[in-house]
Amino acid sequence: MFRKYFKFTRKRVAFFCILMIGLLGLQYYLTGSLVSLQQVTTEAGNSNSAVIGILPDTEVIRQKFCFDRRVVLNSFSISFGSFKKDKVGDILHIQVMDGNNDVVFSEDVEVKDITPNAEFTVNMDQAVVIPKGVTCCIRMTCSSDDTPYALIPTVNTTNRTDPNTYMSTLKMQTHAKSMNISYSYSYRQLFPMVLFVLEILVLFVIIFERMTEYSARYYKRRQKEIKHSKKHKRTTRRSPRNFVKWVLSDPSVLLVVRILIIILNPLFLASMLEMMNGTFLTILPNVWLFTWILLGALEFLFTALIGNAGIAMLAMDLILFPIGLANLFIMNVRGTPFLPADILGVATATEVASTYTFSLTPAQFVVLPAFAIWCILIFRTRFKHQKRTISKKVIRFASTLVPGIAIIGILYNTNILPACGIEDNVWNKVSSCKANGFYMNYFINLHYLRVSTPSGYSKDKVAEILKDTSSVPASTQETTSVKLEDGKGITQDMPTNASFQSNTSMKGKKPNIILIMNESLADFSLVGDMRYNMDPLPFIHSLKKNTIKGRDYVSVFGAGTSNSEFEAMTGNSMAFFPSGCNVYQQFMHNSTFSLPSYLKELGYSCKAVHPSSGANWNRVATYKSMKFDDFITIDNFKKPEYVRYISDKESYKKVIELYENKGDKPLYLFDMTIQNHGGYLTNTNWKTPVSVEGSYYTEAKEYLSAIHVSDQAFQYLIDYFSKQTEPTVICMFGDHFPSIETSFYEELLGKPQSDWDLEDIQKRYAVPFIIWANYDIQEEQNAVISNNYLENMILKQAGIELPLYNQYLEKLSKEVPAMNVNGYMDTDGKWHNYNEDETDTIKTLLDDYEILQYGYYSDMDKDKMSELFKMKH
Incomplete structure (x- = not known):
């Protein structure tokens, strides 16, 4: 009977075995064992938890918690801050209380076993089942000898009513999310496991079934039965058996199945991917409809x-689904979605991919076998190849090509998508991807693959703007500042680029200029208050003499390094380039006006250093375009020191080596x-x-420890050049903030990501910059600039005259102290979206800036532009 319905051939068995080995291997690698109980850790300081009682008279802490699922509590941990053991009780009493306020678990812990500034894990000898939605609590008291309530050691936890509030009761303070609850959720594993087994059974049936082989036999038998019924005027008896035979034998049924698969395939493809992304229920019906239409056009x-x-x-x-999985991977590692421009950066991504981990939840993984089932079903029900005449082939070709091109053309070139509420959120790509789904979001971002000519652009307009542009004499330059909050929430006046005059101490002598773009360098103390076990950047924070420090607003977060260096070395802004693009990859020219090309005119030797592959971000061609003399890459580092990658100190050793062998020319050196x-x-x-005190951020700890070593390396570099007599100015800035736990940033900013406004979002774009010189320059600790003004800051402190384009930037910075891809800052320190609340002055300045930038970088008539901007090319 079994062989009657299933056929086992070598090919089928081999295919099934390979498929099962692949799926089971992926399942174990990406999700772990489905059989064992999975441990999930949540913080008691989450949205379902709160400190509901802190009683100073009795020193009692009651921390409530509840869950949106039934959980089995088997352990939890508590974070203790600094405390003196002789000032608190001897025994800490920990109790877990259920929804009826009954004690279901109790344990006494000797205070001497508790380590200050560390967590203490409570392993429960019996598990406690907590029903869904039931509010329970953990209660802690302390005793010492005959005193029932002694002082409790400092406990770090969270006051959820106001996360920014520090509560203090005697020796106890509450701050940060620190009470962790680890629990098992075997019931959540059951559904994916059962579904996975069912999917394997379906795959087994599809691969080995032989019922469809009987269709020809059933068809002939059915035709005889129909003739016999007509001849003897009898009707065919209805039964499940006959219905199955009819389904197998009637060609029209298979035709309907094929047509349905063709129609539903685009929707099924999008649905499977969005289920893995967790956005299946958040995408609106109109987005689903147009995604269906878009993928249907691609199917054509x-x-x-x-x-x-x-x-x-x-x-x-098989092409689009893996691309969608790439989006899931990129979202996990850098926090931003996969966009069209990322295709050009594959080489860079693959080089560092080994440092990232990729995993799926069991619920996500079950989509992969479902995708395999769907693909096999398509293959098994496909139309057989038929010989057609040339005319029929042409008709078939045209009938699929023309509708496909027409649909995509309409969606791309008309306003039908925006009219239906499907738009790109330019300054929040994550939100845009969640609202539009991956495929639609990717499609609408194709609009940003070319630089549009600004309204009113002409060479005459460029000449007119430049004619009105002139350098402001240092003696008449006004001091400008903006009111901004420092990292501790204190508002103070902070100087901007326009506040700094050109340095006169050099008296015409050209200093060496070293520009360092430090990978992912961030100084969180500039944007929020966080407690660490030690200062991550002690040397940078100690710099004062001949130092200008502050925040530099860049245009990328988590990734997109080359866009930051492009802004810093050209004075251009990513605000006027297509959203999500990469300039080096997409818009590289044979000749580029830039800081190195200008300094080369002044007699500088220009070199670039990057202790990684020179192919990353198309840098080899781009630096040639910028007129760098040499580009030193990983191939030029012999037996280097590694700190995760080649260390910062090793990179600085190469900088010193190049300085010592520079010759008579002044040196401009760019180090990434x-x-x-x-x-x-x-x-x-x-x-x-x-690490962050009172919180457990694995990625943040890794990152903070890394930049601590970077700080030490920077001290090594400054110590060296402070002993040199040849004048040298060093500028270091971060390319972007790191993509680490979102919860870390939520704690840093004091509010959940869903509540962030433009002011909050910009805080994750405020990287530190430091300008130091071994000669006299202005000194400032809290300057505010954006990355397109960094070039001006460097040239002014080097005492070098600003080129004509940079003179316009100087004029612009008086009214727009900072700007990036997200928006612009006004002179009151407030951030605005572009084309919103712009005064006539600001609108004119930004419009003229866009026109000048297009001519300076994008206009292909370099001879005319060189004449207008007075730059060689």
Whole structure:
């Protein structure tokens, strides 16, 4: 009976075995064992938890918690801050209380076993089941000898009514999310496990079934039965058995199935991916409809090119689904979605991919076998190849190609998508991807693959703007500042680029200029108040003499390094480039006006250093365009020191080596470090690890420990040049903030990400910059600039005259102290979206800036532009 319905051939068995080995291997690698109980850790200081009682008279802490699922509590941990053991009780009493306020678990802990500034794990001898939605609590008291309530050691926890409030009761303070509850959720594993087993059974049936082989036999038998019934005027008896035979034998049924698969394939493809992304229920019906139409048009195009609808669907699914998985991976490691420009950066991504980890939840993984089932179903029901005449092939080709191109053309070139509420959120790509789904979000971002000519652009307009632009004499330059909050929430006046005059101490002598873009360098103390076990950047914070420090607003977060260096070395802003683009990859020219090309005119030797592959971000070609003399890459480092990647100190040793062998010309050197590059789950064994007090952020700890080593390396570099007599100015800035735990940033900013406004979002774009010189320059600790003004800051402190384009930037910075891809800052320190609340003055300045930038960088008539901007090319 078994062999009657299933056919086991060598090919089928081999295919099934390979498929099962692949799926089971992926399942174990990506999700872990489905059989064992999975441990999940949540913080008691989450949205379902709160401190509901802190009683100073009795020194009692009651921390409530509840869950949106039934959990089995088997352990939890408590974070203790600094405390003196002789000032608190001897025994800490910990109790877990259920929804009826009954004690269900109790344990006494000797205070001497508790380590200050560390967590203490409570392993429960019996598990406690907590029903869904039931509010329970953990209660802690302390006693000493005959005193029932002694002082409790400092406990770090969270006051959820106001996360920014520090509560203090005697020796107890509450701050940060620190009471962790680890629990098992075997019931959540049951559904994916059962579904996975069912999927394997379905795959077994699809691969080995032989019932469809009987269709020809059933068809002939059915035709005889129909003739016999007509002849004897009898009707065919209805039964499940006859219905199955009819389904197998009637060609129209298979035709309907094929048509349904063709129609539903685009929707099924999008649905499977969005289920993995967790956005299946958040995407609006209109987005689903247009995504269906978009992928249907692509299916038409694949069919036109391949000629067989079944094979075309397979090809499309096997290409687009992995691309969607790439989006899931990129979202996990850098916090931003996969965009069209990222295709050009594949080489860079693959180089650092080994440092990232990729995993799926069991619920996400079950989509992969479902995708395999769908692909096999398409293959098994595909139309067989048929010989057609040339005229029929042409008709078939045109009938699929024309509709496909027409649909995509309409969606791309008309306003039908915006009219239906499908738009790109330019300054929040994550939100845009969640609202539009991956495929639609990727499609609408294709609009940003070319630089649009600004309204009113002409060479005459460029000449007119430049004619009105002139350098402001230092003697008449006004001091400007903006009111901003420092990291501790105190508002103070902070100077901007326009506040700094050109340095006169050099008296015409050209100093060496070293510009360092430090990978992922961030100084969180500039944007929020956080407690660490030690200062991550003690040397940088100590710099005062001949030092200008502050925040530099860049245009990228988590990734996109080359866009930051592009802004810093050209004075251009990413605000006027297509959203999500990469300039080096997409818009590189044979000749580029830039800081190195200008300094080369002044007699500088220009070199670049990057302790990684020179192919990353198309830098080899781009630096040639910028007129760098040499580009030193990883190939030029012999037996370097590694701190995750080649260390910052090793990079600075190369800088010193190039300085010592520079010859008679002054040196301009651009150094891109890589030590602090993501990912941050590498578990490096740090000598002096830096962590957030009272919180457990694995990625943040890795990152903070890394920049602590970077700070030491920067001290090594400054110590060297402070002993040199040849004048040298060094500028270091971060390319972007690291992509680490969102919860870390939520704690840093004091509010959940869903509540962030433009002011909050910009805080994650405020990297530190430091300008230091071994000669007299202005001194400032809290300057505010944006990355397009960094070039001006460097040239002014070097005592070098600003080129004509940079003179316009100087004029612009008086009214717009900072700007980036997200918006612009006014002179009151307030951030605005572009084209909103712009005064006539600001609108004119920004419009003229866009026109000048287009001419300065994008206009291909370099001879005319060189004449207008008075730059060589």
